[in-house]
Amino acid sequence: MAVMADQCPGINIKVVDIDQKRIDRWNNLDNSDLPVYEPGLEEVLTRVRGKNLTFTTDLEREIGSADMVFLSVNTPTKNYGYGAGQAADLSYIESAARQIAEYGKGQTIVVERSTLPVRTAEALQTILKQGNGDQYKILSNPEFMAEGTAIADLQNPDRVLVGGQCSESVEELASIYRNWVPNNRILRTNVWSAELSKLTANAFLAQRISSINSIAALCEKSGANITEVKQAIGADTRIGSSFLNPGPGFGGSCFKKDILNLAYLADHFGLMEVANYWRSVLELNEWTQHRMAQIVSQKFYGTLRGKKIAVLGFSFKANTNDTRESPAIELCSKLIQEGAHLCIHDPRVTESEIKRELRKNERHRSFGSYQYEQELNSAVEDAHAVVVMTDWDEYRRLDWATIANKMQRPGWVFDTRGITNLREAAANGLETWEVGCGDLQ
């Protein structure tokens, strides 16, 4: 919404939430405590906040006076009842829809921004009918931005997707995007295609990562090198070179949830083979996450008791403080369970967030422990191993001479992202392992 306000000075945008504390943080002018960290967001926000972008909890007034309402609420995986662990929990969408039905007055266009199961628009229509039913037109306008690059993705999107049955409303929303997006990048579809395209785009991206991670494991065994294989296949324009980086498995709030959702949908329509195909992408991802901890443990002959291990990076990817489904959670929990003492460093994730995630994942019997380290140099002090988990830029430029000096011997470096200069680490007396390459020969 900040980007939209920036590109459309003539449109008044009100961001409404029921959480007063969260709204206060968005309204805090010094920007030191914004609810999300996103490069470039502060600059955009500073230009528009208080002008044509305001944050408030006054649902009744803002819904009542809006021409268009964007629904951007959480749709986590359901953890109770029918479809538990697979289907999307639509309770937030439902209660937001009920509020629109209660407070909406004029000819309102309701835009689904949250990622939703196919045919949610139908359910929304039913709820809205309980208010002034016919006044609402429902559009699906799914979001394709990625965390860490969200501002650039929104300012210059590959495409914008607007799905709807009422072409007048579709054009109304398209005309907003035309303020900064070329018309030929604004795709118009029916509402179900838009909903399904969002799930499919994420499923295809996740499938690419599982595919490359499966080949990375094969490279380690066969003597092939994943960087070379990646280059060779990416040069084929039909395959393309992006989204082919091997790693510790994908994380983030979307891929797993959306694939579970897609599989659930396929099951619902009796397409078991389709559901199983997509579930296998998740299974490979879980296996990849376990595999990283297993490799670390094997290099220490299966005993991590008394070993100090520095974990570099806890967010699910670089340039975000988001830890949802981060592969670091699984790795850390496993290593603690095996008796290691971890020193966890991340440039953006806070100590309390790390604690919250690890507490959720606590196993019955753990022999090890962990602590948060703000300084990278303290995290590696006396460490038996360093595990690079997130592709933060600062980990690409690690000074291995200094780090090696601080570490124990034998000292190991595990690069689960293939981003650090392992030759330099080896030249300074460390043993090294890299995803898709294995031990440095």
Ligand code: UGA
């Ligand atoms: C993803 C999609 O990329 C967005 O298009 C989509 O809008 C978004 O989900 C969403 O549905 O909200 P995001 O989860 O923010 O965006 O981040 P990605 O860049 O897709 O990365 C996801 C995970 O895959 C991360 O853990 C990342 O490290 C991993 N990854 C990504 C790899 O392991 N290798 C790659 O080559 C790329």
